[in-house]
Amino acid sequence: MSTASQSTGADAGWDAFVAQPALYVEPSRLAACFDGMVDPELCARLQTSRRLEERLSDLIHSRYGLARTIAAEDVSDIDRLIALASSEQLAELVRRAGAIYWANSIANTVRAADAAAFDAALGETLCVVALANRDLSGPMQPLAPYEQLGRRVIEDGLRCLGAWCRAQSPGVGLRVSLKLAPNPALDDAVNSPFDELGPAIMRRTAG
Template identity: 85%
Template sequence: MSTAPESTGVDAGWDAFVTRPALYIEPSRLAMCFDGMVDSELCARLKTSRRLEERLSRLVHSRYRLGRTVAAEDVGDIDRSIALASSEQLAELARRAGAIYWANSIANTVRAADAAAFDAALGETLCVVALANRDLSGPMQPLTPYDQLSARVMQDGLRCLGAWCRGQSPGVGLRVGLKLAPNPALDDAVNRPFDELGPAIIRRAAG
């Protein structure tokens, strides 16, 4: 059962998520609000100014057309926890989601070199997580070149996160996307099978 302080904390966190995007927007995305007049490094410094926070948040709202306010109670518990995650937590979530998406490829590995490549790219713990959630896995993937395996898994995880964002109301999905650096895997149109698998994988990875 939630206590009153916990409820207040959730409400405060959601209010900041909705009304104060300058607190969490990734610097290069903030730089886009200035049409090339301000670089990412300066934007990172601007974000530390409490005096500018309200003005920057208004600018972000306008530039990205963040849409209407969404009440916390209109968003499910798991989706709300994802929305309130930090950029670091979202990046780790995407990595977990990518591993789950690759679970069939991990499970069907027979060559020692392939198994070693997965272990190097993901680590044993993440491989175990992936296999435990194989029911949501995507299709088999080619494993080579090995030196790109980690990046490819991450890209597919970002595609899953992008699909989750598209499945949210614009007021939620757009804001979550602002927390991470621009990336076609996250930002571009969602293609099959990520449109069907992505949101479920993200929720499973966050659970």
């Protein structure tokens, strides 16, 4: 692919990200635009209609107060990569971010039961990724109860993404959060140490 065509494709992706949030908004986020009158399942079906795309995007812009214009050049390359990620790609970045945040806890595991719990929750590959990026790890965390370990790691990954979203220029971070289902870990106020570590961890996962 030529450099010119790559640039055109990137520009088109950014233009769609800014102008057409109906293409990627998570259905329950769209349902909120109808004040409970339309359920997420119907919203998902509405999103498949090209005829409704512009009207739905206008509704999302209005409901969430999205900036109508955002210059791509005002956003760094790595942040644009995160911004343009699909919901599935974001979910994987969140898993990686959560694992990195927990890297100190993984590295200091000595009990066989603790190691088995991490392996079950994250898998060996993700644990290796976490340890390779331990310089960005958060503080040690209590591991018990084991059955909630995977959920807690994901929630901390969402907090990292939430911190990244709030570090972006107006309109960028909010659009990204709309790609995922509402979750307090993503949507609530960002607390320490996520305000400092979160954006750096997200950029590391995407880099």
